[in-house]
Amino acid sequence: AQKITQTQPGMFVQEKEAVTLDCTYDTSDPSYGLFWYKQPSSGEMIFLIYQGSYDQQNATEGRYSLNFQKARKSANLVISASQLGDSAMYFCAMREGQNDMRFGAGTRLTVKP
Amino acid sequence: DAGVIQSPRHEVTEMGQEVTLRCKPISGHDYLFWYRQTMMRGLELLIYFNNNVPIDDSGMPEDRFSAKMPNASFSTLKIQPSEPRDSAVYFCASSPPLTGVYGYTFGSGTRLTVV
Numbered sequence: 001a002q003k004i005t006q007t008q009p010g011m012f013v014q015e016k017e018a019v020t021l022d023c024t025y026d027t028s029d030p031s032y033g034l035f036w037y038k039q040p041s042s043g044e045m046i047f048l049i050y051q052g053s054y055d056q057q058n059a060t061e062g063r064y065s066l067n068f069q070k071a072r073k074s075a076n077l078v079i080s081a082s083q084l085g086d087s088a089m090y091f092c093a094m095r096e097g098q099n100d101m102r103f104g105a106g107t108r109l110t111v112k113p
Numbered sequence: 114d115a116g117v118i119q120s121p122r123h124e125v126t127e128m129g130q131e132v133t134l135r136c137k138p139i140s141g142h143d144y145l146f147w148y149r150q151t152m153m154r155g156l157e158l159l160i161y162f163n164n165n166v167p168i169d170d171s172g173m174p175e176d177r178f179s180a181k182m183p184n185a186s187f188s189t190l191k192i193q194p195s196e197p198r199d200s201a202v203y204f205c206a207s208s209p210p211l212t213g214v215y216g217y218t219f220g221s222g223t224r225l226t227v228v
Contacts, residue, residue, distance in 0.1 A: 035216050045204065045219035091156065100146065100169065101217060103156040 003027065004094050004104035011109050013082045020067070021077040021107045023092030032096045034075040036066065039089040039106070048090075051075055082111045119205050119220035126227055131193040134223045137186055138207030146217060147180055147190050148204040156204075162188065195227045 005024045013019035025034065036048040051059045051066045059066045067076040079086055092104040118137040126132050138145045146161040160170040165182045173180070177196070182188040192199055202224050206217035 037216070037219075043202065043224075044221050045206070045217075047216035047218070050216055100158055100161050102158070105155050 003102055004092055006092055006104035006107050008107045009105075011107055013079075013109065013111055015084060015111055015113050016081055018078060018080045019082055019109065021079070021090050021092075021109065023075045023077065023104060025073050025075060025092075025094045027073075027094065027096050029096040032094055034066070034068070035093040035095070035101065036064070036075075036077045037091045037093060037103075038086075039091065040085075041088070045091075049077070079109075084111050084113060087111045117205055117207050117218050117220035119203075119223050121223060122221060124223060124225045126195055126225070128196055128227055129194045130227075131191065132195045132199075132225060132227075134190040134203050134205075134225070136188045136190070136205030136220060138188070138205070139218055140186065141209070142207035142218070143210055144208040145182060145188050146204075146206040146208070147188070148206065150202045150204060150222075151200075159190070192225075195225075197227045200225055200227050 003026050007022055011019060032053045034051045038046045038048050049059050049061045049064045049066050051068045058068050063080045065078045067078055087110050089106045089108050091106045093101045095101040117139055120135045124132060144163050147159040149157045149159055157172055159172045160180045161168055162182045165185060178192055180190045202222045204219050204222045206219045208217045
C-alpha cells in the first residue's frame with residue numbers, strides 16, 4: 001500500500017509568491033520522521049527539511065516550512081517568496097521507526113517569472 | 114567531506130553486458146542505501162546496508178541484481194546480464210544511525226542506459 005501520497009503531479013507559482021506542496025502519509029508507528037527533498041533538473045537529491053512525529057512545533061528552514069498536521073497525517077511543504085531556482089521536483093518521504101525511507105511520487109514545481 | 118561519491122555518472126551498455134555501479138559513502142555513516150529512479154516507478158529502494166551488512170534486499174528486482182559492501186567506504190551494485198528495462202538513474206545514499214533529524218545524503222546518481 002502506498003504510504004506517502006503526493007496528489008499534485010505539477011504546480012505553478014508566480015515568482016515571489018508562496019506555494020504549498022501537499023503530502024499525506026499513512027503509518028501506525030508512533031515514531032516516524034517526515035522529510036522533503038528537492039530534485040532540480042541536474043538530478044541531484046537535496047535534503048530540505050525534517051519533521052519528527054513527536055515534534056511540537058512545525059519545522060522551518062529558511063524559506064521552507066513544514067505544515068505538520070498529525071491528526072490529519074499531512075506534512076505539507078510551504079515555500080515562501082518563490083524564486084526561479086525553486087523550479088524542481090519535490091519529494092516527500094517518511095521513515096518509520098528504525099526502518100528505511102520511502103518516497104512519494106513527487107510534485108513538479110514551476111516558478112513563473 | 115566530499116559527500117557521497119558515485120561512479121560512473123553515466124553508463125551506456127549493450128543488453129547482456131555486466132554493469133557495475135560504485136558508491137563511496139560519507140565517512141562515519143553507518144547506513145548505505147541503493148535506490149533506482151524511473152519515470153514509471155519513481156524512487157524505489159533496492160537494498161540497504163547497516164555496518165556493511167545487508168539488512169533489506171526485498172526491493173532488488175531479480176537475481177540479475179546483486180549488491181555488496183566489502184567495507185565501510187565502498188559499495189557496488191551489479192547487474193548481470195543487463196536488460197533495456199534496467200535503464201534508470203541509480204542513486205546511492207548514506208546516513209548516520211536512523212534516529213533523530215538525519216536525512217539521507219544522496220550521491221549524484223548514475224544514469225544507466227541499456228541499449
